[in-house]
Amino acid sequence: MKKIIFILMVLIFKLNFLQASELNFINNHNAVCNNGEQATFTIKKGNSNKWVIILPGGGVARNNDEYINRSQNMKEPEQKAHIFNQGIEKDLEKRDYNMVFIPYCSSDLFQGNHINLINNKEVPFKGRVIFESVIDQIYSKLKKADEIIFAGYSAGAIGIGFNAKKISEFKNVRIIVDSFWFDNETKKFYQDFEKKHDRSFLYRSSMKLCNDSWVSCFPSRENFEKNNINDVFLIWNIGDKYAKGVKDKEAIKIAIKKDIDFYNAGFSIEAEERKVSGFEDWGHVLAWDDKTYKKNYFNISLQEAVTNWMDKKSNTKVIEHFSKNEIKTKKKSNLYDGKYKFKLYRSSEENKTKIGNGKLEVKDGELFFLVKESKLKTGPKEFLKTAMISINKDGVLDGSIKLDILDDKDRSEYYHFNGKINKKIWGTSTKETFFKVYIEIKK
Known part of the structure; x- marks a missing residue:
């Protein structure tokens, strides 16, 4: 042997x-x-x-x-x-x-x-x-x-x-x-x-x-x-x-x-x-x-x-x-710097489901999720680290993050978010057409 x-x-x-x-x-x-x-x-x-x-x-x-x-x-x-x-x-x-x-x-x-x-x-x-x-x-x-x-x-x-x-x-x-x-x-x-x-x-x-x-x-x-x-x-x-x-x-x-x-x-x-x-x-x-x-x-x-x-x-x-106009609106601003709470929802025509919540921080116009203080019900919460999101002087948040929005499914993809803080900020993906996602951010 x-x-x-x-x-x-x-x-x-x-x-x-x-x-x-x-x-x-x-x-x-x-x-x-x-x-x-x-x-x-x-x-x-x-x-x-x-x-x-x-x-x-x-x-x-x-x-x-x-x-x-x-x-x-x-x-x-x-x-x-x-x-x-x-x-x-x-x-x-x-x-x-x-x-x-x-x-x-x-x-x-x-x-x-x-x-x-x-x-x-x-x-x-x-x-x-x-x-x-x-x-x-x-x-x-x-x-x-x-x-x-x-x-x-x-x-x-x-x-x-x-x-x-x-x-x-x-x-x-x-x-x-x-x-x-x-x-x-x-x-x-x-x-x-x-x-x-x-x-x-x-x-x-x-x-x-x-x-x-x-x-x-x-x-x-x-x-x-x-x-x-x-x-x-x-x-x-x-x-x-x-x-x-x-x-x-x-x-x-x-x-x-x-x-x-x-x-x-x-x-x-x-x-x-x-x-x-x-x-x-x-x-x-x-x-x-x-x-x-x-x-x-x-x-x-x-x-x-x-x-x-x-x-x-x-x-x-x-x-x-x-475009030139988009570059102007995408300029980061520190006017909204600070810590916030967030809730993340999956939405269809029939209903909505909360799939995540926790805390985030805006620093020098960039958004960072505080992973240890946050939860995701679908997909690993480490996905929150993939966020590339900025906020401009008008409070418009723009960027993308990797998410898996479905239960018991391994189908992660990137969602692009664009919208004004303190309102529903919708995220879209080229791969997912039935469900949409949105995030609510509040102090």
Whole structure:
């Protein structure tokens, strides 16, 4: 018996070892980081024939000074295998994808293949060579794959756009780009910017591929359609610093919505109005941090939307765009700060049922349920922690909360509440049409 247990332990150890993250050197001797050392990448094998290739962000060097001021560890190869433990990576890993991570050590958005002279020293900018070499190294496996997701954030998202032609060599390709997207309005701004600014330091080796316009190679519907890539989940939020140059905010909202509707997949919220920071203000990179990836800001969370997309289910879009008038009315106010009592009701045409009560506090215009002093008859009272509700100077309460309003049913969903304090504040859900809910709040 002991012998059998020992053999089983050895087999389990071997299985875990085979599925551990492995650091690999890239075979192509031209695939080097800024410091001239051979670039590396990580593979973690999964139990499926699906693959995901991840390109991280990390800024860019557009000139000598920006390169000199970059951290040294951004110019050299990774020495340890990547651990897939951030936000969306964990959900991909759970789904048994073969995981590939290409570290960013070239300062060039994964698109360069040239040398820059910096302080009288030749510095390689070989991001495209690194990307293509990793793909070539696992090419035979990718050719046989049932599905390949190319996922990138910030600089990595841009890298996916610049490498769309190489990506298009495979079938069953899907794309996730977090926080860089050239909708029509953003594209117009950067086309005008391109005419006035020399970017040869950065894009010199890509200009021929991009038809003499680096803007055309950024991730966009036009670029992906040109390369026959049609399955895209885009994340591009209102207030992102890299779209700040677009002055017509209503036009950019329309343009983003148009692209998300085209793919029937994507995420775009009022990050600046909500003060959602991400890796940078506002809303720049949300899928690689659990705090922003799992949090519900409107309707459903980014995690719910993108995992629905991964699993090829419905409900894959989150679009929360305020009009100018809505932004004015949504401004928070501390006029109503203080502690209150609440009662929560489920209502139909025939009757109403109290399903919760307790206490809450309004602080700096934000509403917080005091969970320890509250009760929910249907669903766990921890749902009260999901509230994202504000109150303006006119006493209008607006926001959403996750609730399960039915007895003995596990059918939680988000309800959007809007109404004036001291009156019935009604909440609605796109999934529930028979029952409505409302909350009464009093001092």
